[in-house]
Amino acid sequence: MQALTNRAKAVDRKPLSLVEKLYVVNIAKGMMITLGHFFKKKATISYPEEKRPFSPVFRGLHILNRDEEGRERCTACGLCALACPAEAITMEAAERLPGEENLYREEKYAAKYEINMLRCIFCGLCEEACPKDAVYLSETFAPSNYQRKGFIYGKQDLLIPSPKENPGEYQKAIGNRKAN
Amino acid sequence: MHSALLAIDLFLVIEKLVLIIAIVSISLVIAMYETYAERKVAAFIQDRKGPNRAGPFGILQPLADGLKLFMKEEIIPNTSNRLLFILGPCLAMMAAMMTSAVIPWGGTLNVFGRPVTLQIADINIGILYVFGVVSMGVYGIMIGGWASNNKFSLMAALRGASQVISYELPMGLSLIALLMLTGSLKMSEIVAQQMDGWWNIIYQPLGFFIFLVCAFAECNRTPFDLPEAENELNFGYHQEYSSMKLGFYLFAEYINMFISSVVMATLFFGGYDVPFFNDAAHADWGNWLVALQGAVLLIKVCFFIFLFMWVRWTIPRFRYDQLMNLGWKGLIPLSLFNMVVTAAFVLWKSNGYKF
Helix, strand or coil: CCCCCCCCCCCCCCCCCHHHHCCHHHHHHHHHHHHHHHCCCCCCCCCCCCCCCCCCCCCCCEEECECCCCCECCCCCCHHHHHCCCCCEEEEEEECCCCCCCCECCCEEEEEEEEECCCCCCCCHHHHHCCCCCEEECCCCCCCCCCHHHHEECHHHHECCCCCCCHHHHHHHHCCCCCC | CHHHHHHHHHHHHHHHHHHHHHHHHHHHHHHHHHHHHHHHHHHHHCCCCCCCCCCHHHCCHHHHHHHHHHHCCCCCCCCCCHHHHHHHHHHHHHHHHHHHHHCCCCCEEEECCEEEECCCCCCCCHHHHHHHHHHHHHHHHHHHHHHCCCHHHHHHHHHHHHHHHHHHHHHHHHHHHHHHHHCCCCHHHHHHHHHHCCCHHHHCHHHHHHHHHHHHHHCCCCCCCHHHCHHHHCCHHHCCCCHHHHHHHHHHHHHHHHHHHHHHHHHHCCCCCCCCCCCHHHHHHCHHHHHHHHHHHHHHHHHHHHHHHHHHCCCCCCCHHHHHHHHHHHHHHHHHHHHHHHHHHHHHHHCCCCC
């Protein structure tokens, strides 16, 4: 019969040779191999103390960005919700009132902005869709939670700390990405 | 005179009681840390780190495991034979602990001017006693498997029983060859001979090898762990067991491993004899010498325990027919051959090396 691939190998059904029948030689060989592994460097990473670095293009939890004066960039245009294939994003828009110019960059802002992290597939299409560079995906992932409602992230969970009031936290959240 | 006899007896009773408690607790602690060592060795061989969270380097892990086993729900199946179901793990544990009675753990201690031999009972049929008690260990498996009223457990128990019985034969035959050389069944006598001369491993390498293989089989360790073959028998004879009764079975296995390591060290590797060192010439060291001897015995035992684990994480399990073939067609003829050759040599020697 024609073999399906050229990697096919006939099963060797030769009776064992005398040395193989004694088992001892082959067992000794095997034990030397395991002894070698005994002294090898371990592959384990002790997780909470030691973390594996993420790739710069890693797509993790979302962050709502602010501009350099600490104003929210999001204008609640809804393009991210439209782009989202998993329909994880919902938002409600509101109009900026006089005196709130230091909070929101444009006249319209998102009064409510929610992402359901159980639905999100972390594809990054919202980041690509955003015309205002307001949403991007960070290098962390959603921590575990006991309840479903814990996975619905509201605005206070997503917003980046203000660069004016809390520059240290802001730099940490930005990481090694280019700000703005 | 009567009261004097009574007084001496009282001291002896106290001495032996202290010895028994010490040896039992030492073997329990060693068995506990064997479980830890087993996990560490397994991890290291598989390029992992092993348990390292409970305490520094994870040394409290066995305590955590024990606590977990004690806290678990104890289930006795409805259809099981209640008495036998409880008797099984008890027997396994008891048989495992009893062997340590005849093993010489060191020389003679001097406690406030009173010589104390570090051996619970120096009976003149020491090896036969070990043999008898070890073969009693199979009752734990048999009774546990039978009382569970579960076909997998019963199959495992049958396998275990036939395996242990088959491998006892070559073990006994290899011991006969050794006993022809030593001329004594007394454990302390065998060690004393090795302290003066060479270790028995020099005279009996083949005998030791057969004994080692049989010890693996007797302890139900890989590659002979067929009674608890997870993938074909779901867990073997302790499938229905939970909580500390399961813990007793697992513990008995580790104690057995410890005891068989001690027996191997005693019979073939000079017992508590310190290598390249004349123990008799340093008798003035007193109790320190005895402590050193105990430590040396412990090091030898640790090596054997490591060997058990090393083999376990290297070799896959034998098929059942391979196991039986190896036992009956491989090891028994080999040990018979060893016995005949040894007998011929002993005869030749007693004849003054003349034919």
